[in-house]
Amino acid sequence: MSNYKVIAPGFIDGRLYHPEGKRNTYHRDEPFKEGETPSWMEFIEPPAEETPEELAEREAAELAEREAAELATQEAAKKKAEDDKEIKGASFMDSSGQPAATVETL
16 A cells, blocks of 8 residues: 655545645555656655564563553552551541540640
8 A cells, every 4th residue: 555645735536635634645555657646745655664673672662661660650559558657647536537535626
């Protein structure tokens, strides 16, 4: 499948294509023959295949990112547990829901 970027407004196959509009890319099963490509389109080169080295590098980077996210999640859980413990210790209510006897009321 060939893809073409629309660089200026134009009609093809009864449809309007516009660079900032809804149809900004033209998809076609067969590429245009030499010299038949409309002047308001340019061919989009397909992305190159990923080499094994690039694949390994990308997977290593994704793994490092996942590990960093997992570590951040664990640290956040620890902090939440510490904060909950601190809040529970600073509460003015005892376990029965009544005000603690050591708190002065005004």
